[in-house]
Amino acid sequence: MRSGITPRARRALGEDVGIRRAGARDTKRLTRLVRTSRAYEGPYAPMVAGYRVGHDYVETHRVFAAVGETTGRLLGFYSLVLDPPELDLMFVADDAQGAGIGRLLIGHMREEAHAAGLTEVRIVSHPPAEGFYASVGAQRTGTVRAAPPAVMWDRPALVLPVG
Numbered sequence: 001m002r003s004g005i006t007p008r009a010r011r012a013l014g015e016d017v018g019i020r021r022a023g024a025r026d027t028k029r030l031t032r033l034v035r036t037s038r039a040y041e042g043p044y045a046p047m048v049a050g051y052r053v054g055h056d057y058v059e060t061h062r063v064f065a066a067v068g069e070t071t072g073r074l075l076g077f078y079s080l081v082l083d084p085p086e087l088d089l090m091f092v093a094d095d096a097q098g099a100g101i102g103r104l105l106i107g108h109m110r111e112e113a114h115a116a117g118l119t120e121v122r123i124v125s126h127p128p129a130e131g132f133y134a135s136v137g138a139q140r141t142g143t144v145r146a147a148p149p150a151v152m153w154d155r156p157a158l159v160l161p162v163g
Contacts, residue, residue: 013075013099015068019108022063022077024055029074030065038094039128047151053089061088062112066101076101078109085113086122087160090129106136106160113162123158130156137161 022030030053034040040048057063062080067073076092087109092101113121124144125133134140138158146153 013068013096015070015073017066017075017101017104018069019064019066019104022058022065024058026063026065026074026077027053027055027058030058030063030077033074033077033091033093034089036094037091039126043152044126046149063089064105064108064112066092066105075099076105078105080109080112080121082116082118084122085118085120086124102132103136110160110162118162120162121160123160125156125158127153127155130158133158133160 031051034048034051034053037048053063057079062082063077064080065077066075068075074093075096077089078087078091079089080086081088090102090105090109092105109121122141123133123138130140138160140156140158142157144155144157
C-alpha cells in the first residue's frame with residue numbers, strides 16, 4: 001500500500017511511507033518501538049517494560065509495519081487478531097506522530113479486516129489514545145477493568161466498524 005499521508009507530512013518525514021507484512025526480521029525493532037514509546041512513560045511504564053514482540057507472534061497474527069520507502073525506517077505497526085476480531089497492538093514512533101501514520105495504519109487494518117470477512121474490530125485502548133480511535137470512527141462500548149499487576153488502570157473498550 002502506498003502512502004496515504006499528506007504532502008506536508010511527507011515533507012516532515014522526508015520520504016514516502018509503505019505498509020508491508022512484518023516478519024521475524026522485524027521483531028527487535030517492533031519490540032523497541034513498544035518499549036520506548038513515550039505514551040507508556042510514568043505510571044504506564046510497567047505494562048511495556050518487559051514486553052517482547054516475538055517471532056511466534058508475528059507468524060501467528062497479522063502484523064503490518066509502516067516503513068519509510070527509501071530508508072526502511074520503522075514508523076509504526078499494528079497487529080490484527082482475527083478470532084476474536086481485535087486490534088491487539090498499534091504503535092507509532094514518537095517522532096512520526098502527527099504525520100498521518102496512525103490513520104494510514106487504521107485504513108490498512110480496515111482493509112485487512114474487511115478482506116477477512118469481519119464487520120467490526122474491538123479495540124481495548126491505552127487511555128490517552130482513546131481520542132485518536134474515536135477520530136477514526138471507533139465507538140466506545142464500555143470499560144475493561146484493571147488487571148494488576150500487568151495493567152493497573154481501567155481501559156476504554158471500543159468497536160471500529162469495518163467496510
